[in-house]
Amino acid sequence: MVTYENKHFVINGEKTFLYGAECHYFRLDPDQWEDRLKKIRDAGFNLVSTYVPWIWHEPVKGQIDVEGRTHPRRNLRKFLDLCKEYGFYSVVRPGPYVMSELKNEGIPDWLLDHYPEVIARTPSGELHPTRVVSYLHPVYLGFVEKWYQEVSKVIQPRLITNGGPVIMFQLDNEIGMLHWVTNTGDNHPDTLTRFAAFESTKNRPSTELARHWSRAEFARQEFAQYVRVLGKMARSNGIDVPFIVNVHGFKDFSVYSRGVDYPIGLSQLRDAAEVDNVVLAGDFYPGKIGYDNFHDLLLSSAFTDALGQPQQPLFSAEFQSGRLSDRPRVSPSDVDLITRLCVASGMNALNYYMYCGGDNVEGIGLFGRRHEWQAPIASNGDLRPSYAVTSHLGQLFRTFADTLCEAPKLVDTYIGFYTPYYATEVVNREDADVRRVIGQMEAERESLHFDGIWRLLSAANITYGALDVQKADIDVKQYPTLWMATTKYMDRLTQERLVRYIDNGGQLVLGPQVPHYDLNGEPCDVLAQAVGAVEVGSKGGYQRVNICGLDSVFCRHYTVFDKPEDAELVAFSERGESEALAYLRKRGGGQVVVLGVGMTHEYQYQLEVIRRLAKLIGIEPRLSVSDESICVSERAGTNGSLISLLNVDDIARSTHVSQGVADLFGGSAVSLRPRCGKLLPVQFRVADDVMIDYSTVELLRIEQEDTVTIDVYVPAGETGDISFALGEEVFLENPCVAAAESTDGRGMARMADVEVMKQGKHHVVQIPKNAMDTLWTFHIVRQKSAVGMEAGQ
Incomplete structure (x- = not known):
């Protein structure tokens, strides 16, 4: 039985953190399957995922083979049985579309070649440039039904409900992606007939701009x-x-991929996410990760969570562990950082794609025979450096799996996700009004929203969740503060919803544009009137403003308002306070900051701007760091807290962490190597009589029977502090008498080198530097005797 609750999966009654690896049986010979599964298991994974390509299993119409009769690599039954034997959960992805770098995105040749009537059309009636099918065409669906019938004969007996390994079944793959990348929708005659019936029920102006929104909806x-x-x-x-329904949208920009367009995929699948028993899962491919794009993952995680059903886990069904081509190169630190960023954001299920390299046989590969993908396990079975990183993370997630499942990310505020701003996958740019309105939305959402106010929140360590502001009225108790990145266009219902939010006590930041039109371009200033936003001018280009008491702040655009008399001035132009650019105004039970200043995050001093704006509506970051280049967040549950510290820079850093006026980690600094992170426990209860006050180094194992055993990982050249709070019958005594040899025999780690400071029931252990990465083992006993401590490579 597989369910989900409180943002985590529950499998056969047990809360489960899913840590998965994509391994394609059809790209490996069967005599390689066990080797790969063993290596995946040894790295700490509990899930194996695979596509089940229709093009491979039915190369000839009516001749479906899923048991290896015609080729040993078609034996899906045997592969799933091996997954069960090796203790894995499994996700199967039988399409009908699978993409997976296969010809026709996994659709059999015979279907497209002999039944062209199923293929979508361009506006001029030609075949769609990708030959994508018209999804609801009855002939196509008839063949899909036969495919599902045959493949389910293998999958259904192997569902977890029947004692097998299969816990989820993916429906199609990246629905709508081929329309987006070609800017060409489905203009099949059957589809156009349904569209005409749909549009006839709407009361919209007869303009091309109005038709754009009708087509998108x-x-x-x-x-x-x-x-x-x-x-x-x-x-x-x-x-x-x-x-599972998974979401496309990361786009390559040379070395970096970016998530600036990922919300387009989310917008396309907005309604699909509401289908019963469907888990929305993201495809996260950020390429090289660094300070310039780490916020892409924070935002993509927040928006995916916002559109998914309330209890479902934040899940990435395709999580980057390599790349299709060998350039750009994905380093082990990239894999480490992106994983930590998303888990810090609340992710409780992820599946690395690809984890195992392989090859394509019989010409099914879109890019040829080879399919290496820079995978942690190469096609010949060799282990690449990223394998060690995923193994380390596997140990970490096993240790804290139960805690992660029931520990949500703590947030300081919320950002509103307005999906129409991303309903731009297909745009008729020949129409002047469409080109102007959509072009304005696209420019502002990327530079002033995504890389502007949202990135500033990320970089300032003001943690956030997200909500879809079109779903329902906004509960002020659940969302006491809200940031709305807006353009001049917004539908009337959403404008009215935001007014009610303020009146009910909500604290809103609105800007950098205030809506004055609905999406059809018709005048609609419900929100502007409610907040008193009367515009008297604007200026673009390179501008400098005074905002929140900070002078000469660079911005890309500003709007001048006729400030209401009952409002407090927040920003003004170089001409003086007479040109009001932002103000704070109370209304009903709440208040609003009307922000007419549009910034892209280009300068570090802008972080102080966002902090001061946040303070205007009562937002004080829960956690702060002495080095603002470090990304910090917290997940908290009944057992305690897990603090994530991430250094996305290429230089080593060290930071103190505080919570309000209180120092965390006993006031000790936490060291972070270049491009790495740490997941650290604070006030973490191991047993009734054993509490870890804090640790500045990662714990890779916590086991308790009569003795509590804790493995602690200390990177080469670093020290670490661990503070224990122990009950009266639990002792940490005589540490100076114990010694242990390192596991590789290269030296002794003497307990005499370890300092222990006792303050009542608290024992602070200071671990010395070592020239190599070191694993220390603590044994905490419930009797009055010495505690052993070992160190090894």
Whole structure:
């Protein structure tokens, strides 16, 4: 039985943190399968995921082989049985679309070649440039149903509900992606007939801009219906586990990939995410990660969580552990950082893609025979350096799995996700109004929203969650403060919803533009009137303003307001306070900061701007660091807290951490090597009589029976502090008498080198530097005797 609650999966009654590896049986010979599964298991994974390509299993119409009769690599049954034997949960992804760098994105040649009537069309009636099918075409769906029937004969007996390993079933893959990348929707005659019926029920102006929003809304409903149809097919074949729908959208920009367009994929699948028993899962491929793009993952995580169903886990079904090509190179530190960033953001399930390299046979590969993907396990079975990183993380997640499942990320505020700003996957740019309005939205959402106010919040360590502001009225108790990054366009219902939010006691930051029109371009200033935003001018280009008491702040754009008499001035231009650019105004039970200053995060001093703006509506970051280049966040549960500290820079850093006026980690600094992070316990209860006050080094194992055993990892050249609070019958005595040889025999780690300071029930252990990465083992006993401590490579 697989369910989810409180943002984590529950499997057979046990809360489960899913740590997965993508391994494609069809890209490996069967005599390699056990070797790969053993290496995956040894790295600490509990999940194996695989595509099940229709193009591979039915190369000839009507001849479906999922048991290896025609080729040993088609033996899905044997592979899933091996997954069960090696103790894995499994996710199967039988499409019909799988992408996976396969020809036709995994659709059989015979279907597209002999049934062209199923293919989507361009506006001029030509075949769609990608030959993507019209998802709801009955001929196509008839063949999909036969495919599901046959593949389910292998999958259904191996569901976890039948004692097998399969816990989830993916419906299709990256629905709508091929329309987005070609700027070409589905203009099949059947689809256009349904669209005409849909549009006839709407009362919209007869303009091309209005039709843009109609087409976008219709496409989202079509995608959701496609998911429902596939889900019904799967259910009719006995598939009774949750379904996955995964989201595309990261885009390559040379070395970096960026998530600035990832919300487009989320917007496309907005309605599909509401289908019963569907888990929305993201595809996260940031390429090289660093200070300039780490916020992409924080935002993508927050927005995915906002659109998913309330109890579902934050899940990445495709999480970067390599790249299709060998350039840009993904380093082990990239894998480490992106994983830590997302887990710090609340992620409780992730699946590395690809974890095992392989090859394509019989010409099915879109890019040729080889499929290395810079995977941690190479196609020949060799272990690449990123394997060690994922193994370390596997140990860490095993240790804290239960805590992570029930420990949400603590946030300081919330940001509003308005999906229409990203309903731009298909745009008719030949129309002047569409080109102007959509072009303005695209420019502002990237530079002033994503890389502007949202990035500033990320870099200032003001932690946030996100909410879809179109779903329902905003509960002020759940979302006491809210940042809305807006343009001049917003539908009336959402404007009215934001007014009610303020009146009910909400604290809102609104800008850098105030909506004055609905999405169709018709005048609509419900929100502007409510907050008193009367515009008297604007200025673009390179401008300098005074904001929150900081002078000469660089910005890209500003709006001048006729400040209401009852408002407090927040920002003004170089001409003086007579040109009001931002103000704070009370309304009803709440208040609003109307912010007419549009900034892209280009200078570090802008972090102070965002902190002062936050303070205006009562936001004080829960955690602060002495080195503002460090990213800090907290996940807290009943056992205690886990503090994430991440150094996304190429230089080593050290930071103190405080919570309000209180120093954490006993006032000790936490050291962070270049491009690495730490997940550290604070006030973490191991047993009734053993508490870890804090640790500045990572704990890779915590076991308790009569003796509590704790493995502590200390990187080469670093020291570490661990503070224990022990009960009256638990002792840490005579540490100077014990010694142990390092596991490689290269030296002795003497307890005499370890300092222990006792303050009542608190014991602070200071571990010395070592020239190599070191694993210390603590044994805490519940009787009055010495405690052993060992050190090893």
